[in-house]
Amino acid sequence: MKKYLLLGSLFLLFACDDGDLQIETVDFDSIDEIEFCDEITANVENVVFKINDDEALILTLSSSLIQNAVTTTDRESTVPSGSQVTYRIFSETVTSSYFCDSPPPVTPTVSEEIEAESGSILVTTTTENDTLFTHTIQLSGISFLNENGSRITDLQINEFGTITTSIE
Numbered sequence: 001m002k003k004y005l006l007l008g009s010l011f012l013l014f015a016c017d018d019g020d021l022q023i024e025t026v027d028f029d030s031i032d033e034i035e036f037c038d039e040i041t042a043n044v045e046n047v048v049f050k051i052n053d054d055e056a057l058i059l060t061l062s063s064s065l066i067q068n069a070v071t072t073t074d075r076e077s078t079v080p081s082g083s084q085v086t087y088r089i090f091s092e093t094v095t096s097s098y099f100c101d102s103p104p105p106v107t108p109t110v111s112e113e114i115e116a117e118s119g120s121i122l123v124t125t126t127t128e129n130d131t132l133f134t135h136t137i138q139l140s141g142i143s144f145l146n147e148n149g150s151r152i153t154d155l156q157i158n159e160f161g162t163i164t165t166s167i168e
Contacts, residue, residue, distance in 0.1 A: 026087050026144065026152055028057050034137070034161040037100035042068040042165050048137070050160070053093050054108070059137070059160065060084040065123045068133050068167055074122040085116035085142055087152075114144045114152070121160075131167045 031050045040046050046066055049058040062077045077083040090098075090108040098104055119142035127133045137160040144152040 026055075026057065028052055028055075028160075032161065034163055035096045035099075036163070037096070040066060040135075040163050040165050042066050042133075047099075048160075048163065049096075049099060051094055051096065054090045056086075056088045056090070056094055056099075058084075058086040058088065058099075059121065060086075061121065061123075061137075065121065065137075066135055066163075066165060067125065068165055069125060070127055070133075071123070071125045074124050074138075076123075077121045079116045079119045079121060079142065083121045085119065085121070085139065087114045087116070087144055088112070112146070114146050116142050117145050118143045133165050133167075134162055135165065136162050 028050045031052050034048050034050060036046065036048045038046075040048070043063055043066070045063050046061045047058065048061065049056050060083055062082045065075050065077050065083065067075070079085050088094075088110050089112045091111050092108040094108050098108065120140045122138040122140055124136045124138075125133050126136075138158055139160055140158070146152065
């Protein structure tokens with residue numbers, strides 16, 4: 001009987017693996033501010049991001065998405081062929097200086113990085129005058145697949161946020 005108890009205990013001890021990082025959701029709903037390093041410019045590729053403590057959601061927007069023209073329908077860019085969505089987990093809290101400083105700081109380090117494998121980025125552009133444009137960015141059907149083959153589909157962002165551009 002002692003053998004079976006010892007064998008059962010050893011099995012339970014070695015069966016547990018707390019070393020695998022398990023991501024079940026990507027949730028940036030509580031983060032209102034979209035950050036960026038360089039001024040957002042129309043008709044060029046732009047990089048914007050949101051930071052949530054030790055996580056970041058990074059969007060590389062194709063040059064066709066941000067235009068200084070009012071839309072009647074959403075401009076759409078598919079992921080990953082047109083635009084990119086990247087989810088990163090860091091070793092500790094990250095700030096915008098990590099993305100904007102050149103060279104980037106040594107810490108924090110990236111613990112895990114996952115590129116979205118499908119979905120769309122939608123942008124609606126409005127204006128109150130002919131010089132200032134508001135671009136509302138939405139994510140649709142974004143799907144991540146981590147290195148273990150686990151799919152992250154519970155992305156809690158539909159509206160990523162708004163940015164503005166101007167004609168000078």
